[in-house]
Amino acid sequence: SAVISQKPSRDIxxxxxxxxxxxxxxxxxxxxxxxxxxxxxxxxxxATANQGSEATYESGFVIDKFPISRPNLTFSTLTVSNMSPExxxxxxxxxxxxxxxxxxxxxxxxxxxLVL
Amino acid sequence: GDSVTQMEGPVTLSEEAFLTINCxxxxxxYPSLFWYVQYPGEGLQLLLKxxxxxxKGSNKGFEATYRKETTSxxxxxxSVQVSDSAVYFCALSGYIPTFGxxxxxxxxx
Numbered sequence: 329s330a331v332i333s334q335k336p337s338r339d340i341x342x343x344x345x346x347x348x349x350x351x352x353x354x355x356x357x358x359x360x361x362x363x364x365x366x367x368x369x370x371x372x373x374x375a376t377a378n379q380g381s382e383a384t385y386e387s388g389f390v391i392d393k394f395p396i397s398r399p400n401l402t403f404s405t406l407t408v409s410n411m412s413p414e415x416x417x418x419x420x421x422x423x424x425x426x427x428x429x430x431x432x433x434x435x436x437x438x439x440x441x442l443v444l
Numbered sequence: 445g446d447s448v449t450q451m452e453g454p455v456t457l458s459e460e461a462f463l464t465i466n467c468x469x470x471x472x473x474y475p476s477l478f479w480y481v482q483y484p485g486e487g488l489q490l491l492l493k494x495x496x497x498x499x500k501g502s503n504k505g506f507e508a509t510y511r512k513e514t515t516s517x518x519x520x521x522x523s524v525q526v527s528d529s530a531v532y533f534c535a536l537s538g539y540i541p542t543f544g545x546x547x548x549x550x551x552x553x
Binding site for chain 1: 476478480485486487488489490493495533535537540541543544545546
């Protein structure tokens with residue numbers, strides 16, 4: 329299995345500010361994924377980040393609001409910009425790893441964000 | 445497109461009861477199927493998976509069988525514990541994996 333760590337694990341922020349979430353994977357991976365999970369809800373994919381190329385954003389998410397960096401094959405950051413209370417969510421980093429029985433997706437522990 | 449449908453929660457059981465959480469899917473091709481568990485305050489953890497029809501995934505007393513004829517991957521456990529209280533997500537593989545909405549399980553002593 330993959331080991332994925334995220335920092336910070338939680339934060340309380342003021343509206344209008346920005347927060348950068350870091351994601352570290354224990355081995356090189358091609359694709360990394362950023363998800364949002366609002367309270368009591370399922371996962372919503374924000375974007376897919378491949379090393380060396382621009383992130384691909386899902387409908388409803390834009391780069392100005394959620395800029396992503398992917399400087400190497402083990403690390404990515406997601407910034408939540410100009411935050412509002414509606415951005416209060418769990419943000420999850422994920423990567424995929426192949427094996428004899430195919431690929432499996434693994435998740436970090438999440439960053440719990442509360443915007444006041 | 446691909447989709448996953450899970451039973452609505454919460455599912456509330458007494459300790460040692462039998463658990464079934466239903467999951468059905470629609471997909472093109474032959475995806476792998478997964479169950480993930482999210483304990484309170486934590487991220488998602490892979491619980492079990494099955495990669496082809498009739499495969500049975502199992503872990504920690506949980507089981508699910510990949511049924512192609514009924515496009516289902518129901519999660520079962522013979523005797524739940526309080527520590528199994530969590531949210532369970534069914535998912536299928538793809539370039540962008542597809543997740544169900546999650547089913548909350550609450551187990552009372």
